[in-house]
Amino acid sequence: MAAMSTDTGRTVTPLVDLHGRSAWSVLPPLILGFFMIMVDTTIVNIAIPTLTDAFSASLVEVGWVNSSYLLTYATLMLLAGRLGDRYGQKAIFVAGLVVFTVFSFLCGFSGELGSTPEIGWLIAFRALQGIGAALMTPQTMSMITRVFPAQQRGAALGLWGATAGVATITGPLLGGVLVETVGWEWIFYVNIPVGVVALWFAVTRLPHLASRETSIDVLGVVLSILGLGLVVFGLQEGSTYDWGHLWGPFTVWNVVGLGLVLVGVFVWWQHRLGDVALLPLRLFRSRNFSLANVDGMAVSFAMIAIFFPLTIFLQSVLGLTPIHAALVMAPGSLVSGVVAPFAGRWSDRVPGKWVVAAGFAAIAAAVGWLALVLDPAASPYVLLAPMALFGVGTGLTFSPLSNLATSGLDARTAGAGAGAFNTNRQVGGVIGSAAVVALLSSRLGVTIPAAAQDAAAGLPEQYRAAFVDGVSAAAGSAEGMGQGAFRLPPGVPDDVAAQLAAAAQDAVGTGFATAAAQTLLLVVAVLVVGVVCAAFMSAAPASSAAPATPEAPARPAG
Template sequence: MTTTAPGVDLQGRSPWSILPPLCLGFFMIMVDTTIVNIAVPTLQRVFDASLVTVGWVNSAYLLTFAVLLLVTGRLGDRYGPRPVFVAGLVVFTLASLACGLAGSVGVLIAARAVQGIGGALMTPQTMAMITRVFPAQKRGAAMGIWGAVAGVATITGPVLGGLLVETAGWEWIFFVNIPIGFVALWLALTRLPALPTHERSFDVLGVVLSVVGLGLLVFGLQEGAAYDWGRIVGPVTVPLVIGAGALVSGAFLLWQHRQGDAALLPLRLFLHRNFALANVAGAAVTFAMTGIFFPFTLYLQQVLGLSPLHAALVGLPGSLVSGVVAPFAGRLSDRVAPKWVVASGFAVLAVAIGVLATQVQPDVAVWRLVVPMLGFGVGTGLVFSPLANVATSGLDQRTAGAGAGAFNTNRQVGGVIGSAVVVAALTSRLAVTMPAAAQDVAATLPAEVRGPFVEGFREAASQGLGAAGGFDPPADLPPDVAEQVRAAAQAAVDAGFATAAAQTLAVTVLVLLVGVVCALAMRGGRPERGAPAREDEVSATAG
């Protein structure tokens, strides 16, 4: 039986007994970040709502989830991870019921926002509980199981969502959480220990500044493309919102510096080299994962013509590989310096996505895309759990929740930034690649339509229409010529979009190389044997 960390009483149970409720809760949270995407067309039809409105069904969840992670991590330090996790599980499960029963899109959006609050309450506690219960030499293996859950959940959302929408109805993408939530709640109440809490005043001003600053930043970056990075309402613009978020976040950091150890986020944590670098690397890998799936999914559906469910299945083998690799990577990070495992994972990811970018073509066989996605699964399996192990290895009993909250916040913000950057990159590349593809294809058309054909694509690209744009043949063209023009237009759209998607994927490769550098810059050495670091050890290391 694996011993627990000193001061933890599991009443004779193995520390592994805490993983089922933590992993079930974390699985639901991760699945619900992606499961709604597949149901967007159905929700538009059912609620007779616009794409922008239905987009908020997902955005509301991601917004409340990302913004509150820092606060909820500290709540776990103050009141204990067990009661905060249980509270989050109850909120998440009841909100899932409300989502499935929603009679209007407004109610659905509100319920999804509450669901995000439940997810934010749970997530930092999963890492903090593992950090505080498992001894250092076994923590990597436990984080490996935790990381495997994330890998499997990444692709389970789209696949499960597609199956449920096509068979049982859209409501069941939310109802499915209810039985899982009840099982997780029973396990949490019977398996999770009541860990010591640390009485201290709560940084109320820090909470306000954190929520407002992060809320403005995340909203501006997450929704900027929907407003064409311009005016939102009245004099309020996207750049203004992002700028205000940056200013408030700066004020938050200054206030945290003044508060010292009483801060919502003790900044001395970032003086610990491995913790700081793990936060940057965590943002990088989430940036890359977001950057991969957005253009790649559009390419699979718009260029290769796959259904949403079939498009999701392209990534299924890689996700399963990630779930298999993650536990082994976690155990390996208990035996060798985790930095080498993380660096290897980032390198594998960069190579896999680089290869994938070369295969993104209009007429490629699907199996040639599955192969690099298998490499993607290996890379994520090597990165996710060892990186979490690195991030938590220097945390003590009093700051485990704050550190876990900071790590997960930076991961989520990295994903938000990745989404914004990738959308902007894809749009800008489409403005170049669409007209270029049209110019190439126009050589096969009759001379009298070549000029208007190319000009039509150029105008569509300048208006940001992307793959939806193109050229409508004049009504007076002979039927055979009109059909030739339509075929040429489709070929130009496919070629232009494939090229733009491939170039956008290259952006994520550069970000993954940042992750490699961060990993190599970490302090080496095998993981410590024994209990989590004491407060004075962390302070000494930070200094």
């Protein structure tokens, strides 16, 4: 095997034979593929107002563009981890990369299908794009765990974590530039050249790691998809049906309850299968692994949840262009990119749990700060400082958390463990996406009518009732924000019409800011749970964990 030198001068032997190449040579395709995946978890958010207009869609329908991607991504990742163990991480990664790139093109092309654009096509292609993401993600983490020795794994996962943090926050910035300059389609088309380059690197750089015979739990896959799918559908569509009757004997809460029951059956089935389960529950005997999974869900919940209301606020309430709205979020991306690589190294030298706890505390403080300063009369510049603090928090969190979750995994559990961690992390994102759409839509039905009542007090009495009714009808509708929130009744004098239009815009802006702030408080509560979980982790440095067992020589790449 080729030996590698550490920054302390010691010689480190890679865990697999890379035929003279450094272990670091496997990172380019893994990081490029993972970068595309994580960018696509947030890049759509900046295009929400644009997609609403392009497809004549509601707020909830546009929410499904993100949720469908996250749902297939999360629910199939456990299966993908097992497929990587059985058929080889390289083969599954390459297959996922091809699927992701092909359906990125079809997502962008979806607006051209049919005589009028149908958002259902985009939602369907996003779900299929999520399958490609699911196939790739467990292989990235598993290959790092299997190739890098314990002494260098923290630094390698630091780069992996930097990719996650930077890409998730870079998504809105890149999306803003593309939406405003070349059109919303390019938030998907941009993946094509990156995917082609990543595919070349994958074929030429990734080793064929030893595979092993493993069973595929089909029933577990079905239970997990149906269970989580029903929960997400119930949460996200609840406001559409006023949290009541859906069809036949089913209500929204019947659907959510049935989904939870199926998730419970899935857990029982995994317990019954033991070590051959899709999700081996023995992994959770490790306190750090269990708590790291909870924290992974919490941070993904936050990362997904804040951008949906914040993007609509910046564009539809403050009137910023997509690029300007994205620039408001840019400090988070820049700061996260600087902090994340250092955080990975710090977690090798100090108890990683304190780095993670500090990260969660910083994110919670940033989100709480955002909730306090959301105001339709505020300058967008007041959001720059909390977004920078948000970047500090994400930079501190991702790579040390990944290291804590995987430090005890060996070659036998790498695929299952990576799949479990990434699945639970993305489940947090799915729930965050559904929860924020549900809570925001529900609160808008309360806050906008209340703001309309307050604004009506300054209007001529004969127009007050019609004004409140008109503005309230726009509550929860993305297309109703701003100027289109209130249709003037015929025959209104010009001076009164201007007064009514200004009052309507003020009421919608105030109501949305209030609803968005209340929604962000839910995110803060989830992040506080993350701080507590990090504090209860073991203080043992990750490098003290038992290293992975060296594997048989890898076959040459290609």
